[in-house]
Amino acid sequence: MAQEIRKEVIQCRVNTWETKQKAKVDNKADKMKAINEEKKNASEIDLEALGKKIETKVEKLRHKELEKMKNKEAHSIKVIEDTKVKIEAKRTHGLQKVEKKAEKFRGSNSLPTKCFGVCADD
DSSP states (O other): OHHHHHHHHHHHHHHHHHHHHHHHHHHHHHHHHHHHHHHHHHHHHHHHHHHHHHHHHHHHHHHHHHHHHHHHHHHHHHHHHHHHHHHHHHHHHHHHHHHHHHHHHHHHTOOOSOOTTSSOOO
16 A cells, blocks of 8 residues: 555655646746747848838939939930030121121122022023
């Protein structure tokens, strides 16, 4: 009988030890899972921040290139307008020159030397 009680006590202690060891293993595994989950969350946060940083950089670059494009367009328009003004000035100058010569010919009652067949005497 004493041996049976001793055997039961030993079995009880072994069961207690087994339960305690299983709880330790479970707790350690849960702790490692939690650490792993924290690392995963931290990694996701870092990646998200990096993504936003890259997105911001791309947006700034896009705005910068868009600004350059607008400046080029404005420069082109200015060059075209300047060219139009120069052409118009040349036209005005040429017309004034022709009108001045025409007045001179009318005043002297003579014909230009080069009439291109238009001013022929009949």
